Amino acid sequence: MNKYAIVLAAGKGTRMKSIREDVSKVSFPILGRPMLQWVLEALKSLQLDQIVTVVGFGGATSEEIAKPYGEVVWQNEQKGTGHAVMMAAPVLEDKDGVTLICCGDTPLLTDKTLAALLSAHETNHNALTLLTAVVDDPHGYGRIVKKDGRVERIVEQKDCTPDLDAVHEINAGVYAFDNRELFRHLSRLTPNNAAKEYYLTDVIGMFVEEGLKVSSFSIADVAETMGVNDRYQLSVAAKSMQRRINKRWMLHGVTFEDPETAYIGPEVKLSRDTVIRPNTYVLGKSWIGHENIIGPGTYLENVRIGERNVIQFCHMTDTIVDDDTDLGPYFRTRKGVHIHSHAHVGNFNEFKNIEFGEGSKCAHLSYLGDANIGEGVNVGCGTIIANYDGVNKFHTDIGDHVFLGSGTTIISPVTIGDYGFTAAGSTINRDVPAHDVGIARARQENKPGYADVLHERALAKKNGK
Ligand code: UD1
Numbered sequence: 001m002n003k004y005a006i007v008l009a010a011g012k013g014t015r016m017k018s019i020r021e022d023v024s025k026v027s028f029p030i031l032g033r034p035m036l037q038w039v040l041e042a043l044k045s046l047q048l049d050q051i052v053t054v055v056g057f058g059g060a061t062s063e064e065i066a067k068p069y070g071e072v073v074w075q076n077e078q079k080g081t082g083h084a085v086m087m088a089a090p091v092l093e094d095k096d097g098v099t100l101i102c103c104g105d106t107p108l109l110t111d112k113t114l115a116a117l118l119s120a121h122e123t124n125h126n127a128l129t130l131l132t133a134v135v136d137d138p139h140g141y142g143r144i145v146k147k148d149g150r151v152e153r154i155v156e157q158k159d160c161t162p163d164l165d166a167v168h169e170i171n172a173g174v175y176a177f178d179n180r181e182l183f184r185h186l187s188r189l190t191p192n193n194a195a196k197e198y199y200l201t202d203v204i205g206m207f208v209e210e211g212l213k214v215s216s217f218s219i220a221d222v223a224e225t226m227g228v229n230d231r232y233q234l235s236v237a238a239k240s241m242q243r244r245i246n247k248r249w250m251l252h253g254v255t256f257e258d259p260e261t262a263y264i265g266p267e268v269k270l271s272r273d274t275v276i277r278p279n280t281y282v283l284g285k286s287w288i289g290h291e292n293i294i295g296p297g298t299y300l301e302n303v304r305i306g307e308r309n310v311i312q313f314c315h316m317t318d319t320i321v322d323d324d325t326d327l328g329p330y331f332r333t334r335k336g337v338h339i340h341s342h343a344h345v346g347n348f349n350e351f352k353n354i355e356f357g358e359g360s361k362c363a364h365l366s367y368l369g370d371a372n373i374g375e376g377v378n379v380g381c382g383t384i385i386a387n388y389d390g391v392n393k394f395h396t397d398i399g400d401h402v403f404l405g406s407g408t409t410i411i412s413p414v415t416i417g418d419y420g421f422t423a424a425g426s427t428i429n430r431d432v433p434a435h436d437v438g439i440a441r442a443r444q445e446n447k448p449g450y451a452d453v454l455h456e457r458a459l460a461k462k463n464g465k
């Protein structure tokens, strides 16, 4: 049987109270990934024949997220969930098969649950199977009204009478529909309700009235069904996702000293015996090898970290670190940094576009940009590579076993040969050949007894003489 999905993502998200007109609710991120993409990823693993996403409010951002997953259709006016599904008619209407409908604001739904819903739908030969959950606080959700244990209809929060308000079984907003029956009934919806919207949920009552087979499929983990309508719910969903991911890594052999303050993105790979210490983020497409100690207080994004590194209080993006290095505290790297094995980079350093050779050291307070630095180099405290003239960036090459004295300023482009040496406080703007010493500072002169003269003069000035 052919299988399709429609993802509803056009809604305004009024309850998010954003001042932006160009950002849809479903593009709000959870661990760096938009809510809509979480839903699309779950659908993707079901290998459906087609995924159609309905976008509208702030639709350009949603379209960008949804395009790689399939078809995108627009709902230019947000007239309700039923109306949103109608927008998919030109793509799906005349097809045989089953159509999953889910909302772009339920990021916690798993592929496992969606697959179970589909299989229940097929086994029971239903015209409609809807995902329901029994929750402690049903407020805001559509309530499942049953008669003799069978679903009769769904009543939305806004239309709830007090007795329905007390119903704890809710509509999760996820459905498996016979595709042809779905579109046949949509055209009969009317906006006769408190919200003046075309409710997709009204289709359920129509199916039942016509004697089409409708069943509910109750989900075990109710947390999965959570819809995000406001920023409080966004935080609850994010916490849930964080716990789910961290638990998976812990069971895989990664230690978390405090999982509540460790944020691991969905595209991150961690390896066994690595320790994640408190207040640490690992986001983007990051890969972390075995036996590293990451954190506390570390932010990593798009990094590749080898084995047995110690990385404390660091902020690193688009960076490669090999093995056995010791980095931080307070080390920042930006695009294009590669730290080779056994290197040490200590406190208050910033690197951008740097190859930092094996066993090299930069213990404190330096800025290095646009340079290749060889093996066994010592970068003295307060070294600066002046790589930018306000318009252009220039490249510097520093050979193996070079010693850069404290306070060296290198004005790029410069080449310093192997075993070269710069005297502390030098401003180097010419090449230093291998094994040579570059000194570029005024020669010191001492004036005997002159300190006392200066002091007397200062006192006299203070006393007005
Ligand atoms: C909806 C269901 C409710 C269910 C809940 C589950 C309806 C009428 N109600 O309520 O029964 O318990 O989800 O979370 O379906 N959308 C559009 N176009 C629109 C309106 C909404 O694309 O015109 C999209 C939204 O972007 C959102 C989804 O549909 O992703 C659900 O809309 P929302 O307004 O959040 O519905 P709920 O009030 O949560």
Ligand code: CA
Residues within 6 Å of the ligand: 103, 105, 227, 228, 229
């Ligand atoms: Ca919702």
